Amino acid sequence: MSLPLKSSSIRVQEFLASRGHNFTVTELADSTRTAKDAANAIGCTESQIAKSLIFKDSNTEKAVLIIASGSNQVSVKKVEAAINVKLEKANANFVREKTGFAIGGVPPVAHTDSVLTIIDKDLKRYDRIWAAAGTPNSVFELKAHDLDMLTGGTWLDIAK
DSSP: OEEOOOHHHHHHHHHHHHTTOOOOEEEESSOOSSHHHHHHHHTSOGGGEEEEEEEEETTTTEEEEEEEETTOOBOHHHHHHHHTOOEEEOOHHHHHHHHSSOTTOOOSSOOSSOOEEEEEGGGGGOSOEEEEOSSTTEEEEEOTTHHHHHHOOEEEOOBO
16 A cells, blocks of 8 residues: 655655656555565565665765665675775764665665765666665665666675
8 A cells, every 4th residue: 555755755756757767656554664674565575675774984974875685784894895995884863964864764866965876786686676765664666777877886796
């Protein structure tokens, strides 16, 4: 069952539309805060969830977005070695300041500040994936290759 969109989800929907995409943001009754919650709410595998994880590069104080397959744990060491950053966990205030969204609903797009984006190459295994859309209950469906155009991200092997 789809519910009316909240303002954060409307911002994501408007971003997608402004880029010429017809993806539909859906606000669900069930939580999509975690990859497991999202998979259960949608009826897909956890691996098909494109979870957005925000880190802080302690060298530059910039946000680093890692879009990971929902079932993967991120190897911080692999990411640091590949892109020459020093990652640290970002707190809720940093995440909201850099993205404009709260933890649990951070989408891969429509951030208030520029973020360095890394995309888990394992997402390419799936025809359809789902990403957060601004709230802990909203998602949108896309194809993995759409992440290239939407984020300008770099594909890496990031799984532990």
